[in-house]
Amino acid sequence: MDPLLAEVSRLHFPNPPATPAQLAAFEARVGWELDKDLRAFYLHCDGCTLFKPQADALYRVLPLAEIRRARQAIRASDEDRDGAPSVFTLVDMQDSDYVVLDAIQREAGRYLLFDAFHETFPEMERIASSFAEFLERALRSGNRVFWLNSEPPNR
Template sequence: MSMRSLLAEISRIHHPNAPATPIQLAAFEAHVGWELDGDLRAFYLHCDGGTLFETRANAHYRFLPLAEIRRARLAIRASDEDEDGAPSVYTLVDMQDSDFIVLDVAQRIAGRYPLFDAWHETFPVVERIASSFEEFLEKALRSGNRSFWLSSDPQER
C-alpha cells in the first residue's frame, strides 16, 4: 500500500493532529541535526503526530508530534549518557506502556530509517520491527490496536 493511501486512511478512520508546516520540519531538522526520510516527511506534512484506533487518553499507538521527538535514552532512561543508549536513537511512537518505537538515524538504509521496539526494561537493546516507517504504519493500521511484532499470528508479522 502506498504512503498516500496509508495517510488517507489515517485521516478517514483515526485521530491525526493538524499538519506540520515545511518551516516546522526545517526547524526540527536543524534542532536535531538529521533529516526526516521521505516517509516521515510525508507523514508530518500530513499530520504532526496523532493516534490510531483511540483518542490520546486511551491510545495504544501515539505518534509523537515533532516537538516531542527526542533521544530515546532521555525518554526511556532520563539520561543523556552513552551507557544509556546511542545518541542516534530517537523516539517516534509512544506505545503508552513504557514502550516506544524508535528509529536510529545512524542506520538509514536506501534512504529510509528502520524502526525498532524499545522496551524500557531492556533498553538500550532494541528489536528491529520494520524496515521503514511506511512498513511500520501499514502493519500498525492492520494490527487491530495490538503490538503486531509481539503477535504469534504469522499473518501479522
C-alpha cells in the same frame, strides 16, 4: 504513503499538519533529516493516534515537538551508557515503551524502526524497514503490538 495517510485521516485521530518551517526547525534541533516517508507523514499530520483518542491510544505517533533522544525518554539520562545519542523516539507505545529510529541506520534511504522496551533498553529489536512499513502493519494490527502478536486481529 498516500493510501496509508488517507486511512489515518479517515479512520484514526491525526493532528493538524506540520508546516515546512516546523520540519526545518525540527531537523535543525535533532541534527538529522526526515526521510521521504516521515516527511510525507508530518506534512500530512504532526503526529496521530491510531484506533483510539490520545488518552487511551496504544499507538501514538509523536508530534515533532515531542521527538527526543530515546535514552532521555526511557532512562531519563543523556549518558552514552543509557543508549546511543542517534536513537530517537517516534511512537509512544505507553508505559515508557517506544518505537524508535536510529538516525544513522538507513536502508534504501529510509530509517529502520526498532522496538525499545523500557526494561531492556538500550537493547532494541528491529520491527520495520521503513515508517511506511511500520504504519501499514500498525493499521492492520487491530490495535495490537504487531511485532509481539502472531494471531490475526479480530475482525
